[in-house]
Amino acid sequence: MKELTYNQDDLICALATGWGASALGVIRTSGIGAIEAVSRIFSRPEVLNEAPGHTLVYGYIIDADSGKQIDQVMAAVFRAPRSYTGEESVELSCHGGVPGLKAVLEALNKAGFRDAGPGEFTMRGFVNGKLDLTRAEAVHEIVTARTGRAHDLALHRLSGAVETQINLVKGSLVRIMSALELQLDYPEDEVGDEILPLPEEAGAVRAKVEDLIATFRAGRLYQDGIRIVLTGATNAGKSSLFNLFLKEERSIVSEIHGTTRDYIESWVSMDGIPVSLYDTAGLRDADNPVELEGIRRSSDVVSAAHLVLYIVDGQAGAREDELERIKTGNGEILYIWNKIDLSSEPPPEGVFPISALTGEGFGALEDEILMRVRGGLSIGELSGSAVIDSRRQRDLLMRTSEALVHVEEGLSLNAPLDVIAVDVREALDCLGEITGDVTSADILDTMFSSFCVGK
Template sequence: MFEHTYDTDDAIAALATPWGTSALALIRGSGGGSLELLEKVFSPLSRLREAAGGTFLHGVLSDPVSGEPLDDVVVLVFRSPASYTGEDGFDISCHGSLPGIASILEALRNAGFRDAGPGEFTMRAFLNGKMDLTRAEAVREIVESKSRKAHSLALQRLSGAIAKRIKLLRSKLLDTAGKIELALDYPEDELDETIVLDSGPVNEVIADLKGLLSTFSTGRLFQAGARVAVCGRTNAGKSSLFNLFLKEDRSIVSEVHGTTRDYIESWINIGGIPIRLFDTAGLRDGGDAVEIEGIRRTRELIDAVDLVLYLVDAQAGVAGEDADFLNRPGNKGRTIPVWNKTDLTDGAAPAGYVPVSVVSGEGFHRLEERIAGHFLKTAYTGDEAVIDSQRQKECLESALDSLEHVKAGIENDVSLDAVAADLQGALLAFGELSGEITAAEVLDTIFSKFCVGK
């Protein structure tokens, strides 16, 4: 949580690129008076003063206290309201040397800038009406996306797909809300016509909300990814398969049983799904204390992952422990049995197993397809927006809950006061979703998860 969340009066600056040596780095600043403060460090001064929004200036930055020149830079000038935050601001492209970046940030501090907190630029964009909360959240989701698919789904949200849909749902409810208000404000005999409430529009919104909520697991799958463990008895070829997925020699492979003791993990991408893949200790009885501990951790991990690739060495065949594992009810729906080392046999695999040879690569592609298929079989595949944020999901659930009450209220002729209160509850939940009526602590939680500089 950062201290200055709602202090939007001052000028802020931060490094927007990673803190590390690179060809170029980008430092951004924003806030009322930020261009005047920049005058203290940038020359030629006159060109900055005259610069219209959207212009690039080539110049030199110097420390305002010592006057020492710091770097040759290009500054992109933004003038309110035509900027990301809606305020005056700038992007400085400087050389990506760590001492150079540090000295520029220090010069900006000396000029009067405050270091920006996480997500503070986007928070200002939100507060200045540049984007609603669903789009602000999409900014972080884009930055954090681990696969192209996750990136394109987040981009869809950034373009306002969720915001537009919610606006539409909200407008569908306003007619009903208006009718109720009219009926509450005027006794029946004062109105020219009797007001009849129709649950049709409410039903439509309910159906649409259910559709949107059902995309959450898909959104999560592509954004947060899935956890997959490679398991099996010792020497089944788990580490060899793990390395093949990673396309690098990461985990130790040897013909010695019990080679892998601690589990190793890495991110891979299968069919656009970010997958955290684990290589684990081979399951067997006995072994020394370290191996026993490794096996205990592996068993814990198996319970926690979304999918297990259970390897059996084709030459060794299915042992009792393999059958036990595969038949255990908790493992059944989330295990893909893999028949490895088919290059050493005739290639035939028992029913239900995916035959592969990690050494020749035979069957590997089919295994990847099986994994993607496992996760995608329940995924949403339409073109509409997909939600990913837990917060958005909760707002939608709350709206849905209120609307179910409204529907029941209309259909059972419940008192209008009660229906009005439930409808208000649904509209409130939509308002929270878009950020129109979101509490300060909620905003704090959302923006503190951002990177600094975004």
């Protein structure tokens, strides 16, 4: 295995909380000798050095040269291996505020700590066997979750939901592998054919792998979210509907055609799915160059949408070209008939009736949107099960599944056992890479470098 870029022997430190004014700022340190090194800049060095693990010590961080007090802190002491990194560690709860935190970090640098790289604390935890890679990735996913549901799913992964599923699959494969090996080692009469695994056994394992792959879409939906764009003719009520989604008067609404000249983005949680919502410039034959540019930019946003809501002014009625669009239909566009409080005309077939002014039909519209973006996924099915959110894990599961197709074929066609064993080994290696049993330094470097510093 290649050397990791991060030197594991160094003492490291980093701010684990955000930079800015806050009541507390937590600085993490880790490494062999971390407690002693912190004690060199601590007002009560003996107390800190003798503190048992999982205790708090109150004191001041002091400038080693001048003896000047830098900040009043609570030092949380962790002794190896009972810490996040598995190493000796001190976590300093300082006062929040940029100058003070910078001064404490400088004092730590002078005491022998170097600044930690992105994800370095979690990487040490992984290297020291505190958590597997699926849990390490979950740490990142928890911190970057934008809605409660995304957070819950990531927390479930942190508690080992994915690891458990992978280990179950691995267990079944190991059984298949040992049966093959037994047959290879004692080929003649000693073991009968009946111990050979059946193609159906490999098929059952592959089905489990496929189930996990299928959860990836849900994982991404809740972590990345989707883009929904409102479009339609001027004055149709796009901005009114946009504001209704956000529950605030964010976009200007007026009876003047062409009020919105540019696109406006905001985000909203729809039943736990982070949605980037766009209000855009109304579509009409404009001659004003600024408005034309707004319409052009808005159409770019429309092309990048996961779902387009096309709003028709129900009071004015649908224009010819709109009726044509509605008739041709398109799965990614949801047509909405707005201003039903004024309109006497019923909407054309398949067009959703609402009033952005009174809110009538809005609940049903939200349900329709959720049904479309979730597709076949049901929330009931998702809760409690392991959901894959990492592209890395998904790609490895796909490789596992491909290898298992070969195993199944090999077993049903009575292929040479050593050939089948190679495919089983490939599947096992992929699974091992997911949890981190088999991992190259390059993969670790790439994975942890997407983390932020202090994790």
